[in-house]
Amino acid sequence: MLTDEFGREVTGVRVSLTDRCNFDCVYCHNEGLGDTRGPMDPQDDEMSADDVVRFLEVAAEFDVDAVKFTGGEPMLRQDLEEIIERTPDGMEVSLTTNGTFLPGRAEALVDAGLERVNVSQDALDPEDFAAVTKSGAYEKVLEGVEAALEAGLDPVKLNMVVFEHTAGYVPEMVDHVAANDGLQLQLIEYMPELTGKPEWNVDIERVHDWLAERADEIEHREMHDRRRYWVSDGSSGADDVGSNAAGRGMVEIVDPVENPTFCANCHRVRVTHEGYLKGCLNRNDDLKPMGEMTKPEIRDAFREVVADRVPYYGEYMVRNDDGEWEINEKYLEEYAGA
Numbered sequence: 324m325l326t327d328e329f330g331r332e333v334t335g336v337r338v339s340l341t342d343r344c345n346f347d348c349v350y351c352h353n354e355g356l357g358d359t360r361g362p363m364d365p366q367d368d369e370m371s372a373d374d375v376v377r378f379l380e381v382a383a384e385f386d387v388d389a390v391k392f393t394g395g396e397p398m399l400r401q402d403l404e405e406i407i408e409r410t411p412d413g414m415e416v417s418l419t420t421n422g423t424f425l426p427g428r429a430e431a432l433v434d435a436g437l438e439r440v441n442v443s444q445d446a447l448d449p450e451d452f453a454a455v456t457k458s459g460a461y462e463k464v465l466e467g468v469e470a471a472l473e474a475g476l477d478p479v480k481l482n483m484v485v486f487e488h489t490a491g492y493v494p495e496m497v498d499h500v501a502a503n504d505g506l507q508l509q510l511i512e513y514m515p516e517l518t519g520k521p522e523w524n525v526d527i528e529r530v531h532d533w534l535a536e537r538a539d540e541i542e543h544r545e546m547h548d549r550r551r552y553w554v555s556d557g558s559s560g561a562d563d564v565g566s567n568a569a570g571r572g573m574v575e576i577v578d579p580v581e582n583p584t585f586c587a588n589c590h591r592v593r594v595t596h597e598g599y600l601k602g603c604l605n606r607n608d609d610l611k612p613m614g615e616m617t618k619p620e621i622r623d624a625f626r627e628v629v630a631d632r633v634p635y636y637g638e639y640m641v642r643n644d645d646g647e648w649e650i651n652e653k654y655l656e657e658y659a660g661a
C-alpha cells in the first residue's frame with residue numbers, strides 16, 4: 324500500500340470515464356475540471372477500456388481496493404459493462420451517475436460486478452429538478468433509482484448538492500430516504516471555488532445541526548471523517564436502529580470546502596477521462612499523463628503522484644493573518660510553473 328508524506332494511505336481511485344453528459348446541472352464542476360461537454364460531442368480523447376483496465380491492474384498491485392467510476396455521465400460509455408467486468412477481483416466497484424440510463428441497464432451492470440451506485444437527485448418535484456439539472460428527465464431518474472434497487476445495488480445513495488436552490492428540500496429528501504428501503508442520502512456541500520457562484524452557498528454547519536437534532540444515531544466514516552446521521556420516519560422499531568430498512572435511513576454529509584479534517588482523511592487518487600492521474604480534486608497542476616504508458620511507467624507515475632499528494636486545505640491552502648485561504652508559499656513556485 325502506498326502512503327503519502329502526510330500519512331494518508333491510498334486505498335481508492337476515482338476514475339472519470341468521460342466528460343460528456345446529457346444534463347447541464349447549474350452546480351456541475353466535472354470532477355474539478357470545469358464544464359461538461361454535450362453527450363454527442365466527439366469522444367476521441369477518452370481513455371479506452373484497455374487503458375482503464377491497465378491502470379486498475381496497477382492500482383490493485385498497490386492494494387487499492389475500491390474504484391468509483393464517474394464522469395460527466397459514465398453511462399454514456401457503451402463499454403462500461405466491459406470495464407467493470409475486467410476490473411481486478413477484490414476491488415469494490417461503485418458508480419456515480421445521473422441515473423437516466425439505469426432503466427434497462429442496471430442488471431447488466433450488476434452482472435458485470437457493480438456493487439453500489441450514487442444517483443444525483445436534488446429534488447422530489449419535477450420542476451425543481453428541471454431548474455437544477457436543465458433536464459426534463461425527472462421520471463427517467465426515478466425509474467433509474469427503481470431499476471438500481473431492483474437489480475440489487477446496495478445501497479442506492481441519492482446525491483443532493485445543498486445550495487441556495489435546494490436547501491429548502493433537505494427535510495423532504497431526508498423523510499424520503501427514511502421511508503424507502505435501500506435508499507441513503509448524501510448531502511454534498513456546494514463548491515463555489517469550482518463553480519464560481521459564492522452567492523449560492525449555504526452554511527453546511529446549519530444542516531449538520533438540524534440533522535444532529537433529527538438523528539437517533541450519529542457515526543463517523545473514516546474516509547474524509549464524514550458524519551453519518553441515522554434518521555427514522557417514526558414507523559421503525561428499536562431493532563431497526565443502525566439498519567437501512569424501510570422507516571430508517573442514513574444521511575451522509577460531504578463537506579470538503581475549506582475543511583482540513585476532510586482533506587486529512589482523503590485516501591483517493593483520481594484519473595481524468597483523458598487518462599491524467601492526479602492527487603487532488605481541487606488541483607490540476609499535478610497531472611501525470613498516462614496516455615500510452617506501459618505498466619512499469621504507470622507504476623512509477625502512481626508512486627510519484629502519491630509522493631506529491633498534499634492535503635489541499637490545511638497544507639496546500641493555508642490561512643493568512645487575515646484568516647483568508649491562500650496558497651502555501653512553499654507550493655507557489657511549483658504552481659506558477661504548471
Ligand SMILES: Nc1nc2c(ncn2[C@@H]2O[C@H](COP(=O)(O)OP(=O)(O)OP(=O)(O)O)[C@@H](O)[C@H]2O)c(=O)[nH]1
Nearest residue numbers: 391393417419441482509511577579589591604605
Ligand atoms: N473536494 C473533494 N470533494 C469530494 C471528494 N470525494 C467526493 N467529493 C464530492 O462529493 C461528490 C459526490 O461524490 P460521489 O462520487 O457521489 O461519491 P463519494 O461520496 O465520493 O463516494 P462514496 O460515498 O464512497 O460513494 C463529488 O462530486 C464531489 O463534489 C474528495 O475527495 N474531495
Ligand code: SF4
Nearest residue numbers: 344346348351395421
Ligand atoms: S449529471 Fe453530474 S456530470 Fe452531468 S451535468 Fe449534472 S453534475 Fe455534471
Ligand code: SF4
Nearest residue numbers: 586589603604634635
Ligand atoms: S485533498 Fe481535500 S480537496 Fe483534495 S481530493 Fe482530497 S479531500 Fe478533496
